[in-house]
Amino acid sequence: MNRNILNLYFIMGSQNCGNADPLHVLESALKGGISCFQFREKGEGARQGEDYIKYARSCQNLCKKYGVPFIVNDDVRLAEELQADGVHVGQDDELAQHVRVRMPGKILGVSVHTSEEVVSAIQAGADYIGVGPIYETKSKADAKPAAGLSFLTKIVTEYPELPIVGIGGITIENAKRVIEAGADGVSIISAISQAEDVQGTVKQLLNIVK
Numbered sequence: 432m433n434r435n436i437l438n439l440y441f442i443m444g445s446q447n448c449g450n451a452d453p454l455h456v457l458e459s460a461l462k463g464g465i466s467c468f469q470f471r472e473k474g475e476g477a478r479q480g481e482d483y484i485k486y487a488r489s490c491q492n493l494c495k496k497y498g499v500p501f502i503v504n505d506d507v508r509l510a511e512e513l514q515a516d517g518v519h520v521g522q523d524d525e526l527a528q529h530v531r532v533r534m535p536g537k538i539l540g541v542s543v544h545t546s547e548e549v550v551s552a553i554q555a556g557a558d559y560i561g562v563g564p565i566y567e568t569k570s571k572a573d574a575k576p577a578a579g580l581s582f583l584t585k586i587v588t589e590y591p592e593l594p595i596v597g598i599g600g601i602t603i604e605n606a607k608r609v610i611e612a613g614a615d616g617v618s619i620i621s622a623i624s625q626a627e628d629v630q631g632t633v634k635q636l637l638n639i640v641k
């Protein structure tokens with residue numbers, strides 16, 4: 432996997448956009464130049480059933496139009512059905528080694544919070560790991576407390592070859608520090624999906640992370 436796809440990794444669900452049209456938000460972010468997109472449709476107000484599948488395909492088609500990887504969060508079955516570019520799983524989702532077998536040749540991302548979880552993600556064949564929450568996050572109801580950059584720096588030092596993206600409360604103000612700590616990129620939800628000017632915000636973030 433080309434680690435540069437992690438540079439500016441936008442994660443969004445329809446419920447992250449206030450009353451804006453999520454597809455319009457996604458297209459603006461793609462026009463701004465995001466390097467990767469994660470479809471994360473879960474929790475309160477998430478789309479269901481046929482609407483969920485249709486919405487996922489619309490997001491995937493937009494990503495195809497801009498040549499940006501389309502990654503599905505949690506839902507391995509959906510990722511297989513859509514032939515997504517990859518899938519991202521946490522510790523409470525399907526086991527990474529099983530997902531690896533189910534989706535050979537696709538991008539596999541794993542959320543990690545401890546060194547042991549890093550080791551098992553590597554053994555499972557993960558292409559990248561998500562480390563966070565770096566700062567306090569409003570986007571994940573069951574998020575762990577903010578870990579700061581110390582754990583990320585530790586993992587970058589121990590596993591320099593492992594692609595790593597930071598996540599959790601990352602904004603224009605603090606994104607630079609995450610890159611300086613050694614992350615290949617930053618994952619962002621609210622700072623982009625709730626921006627007044629989505630395309631402009633993405634362009635500003637790109638100047639910071641590149």
Ligand SMILES: C=C1C=NC(C(F)(F)F)=NC1=N
Nearest residue numbers: 504519542560561596598618
């Ligand atoms: C909980 C998550 C943690 N990290 C990531 C990513 F940034 F993609 F690595 N995505 C998630 N959904």
Ligand SMILES: [Mg+2]
Nearest residue numbers: 505520521524
């Ligand atoms: Mg998950």
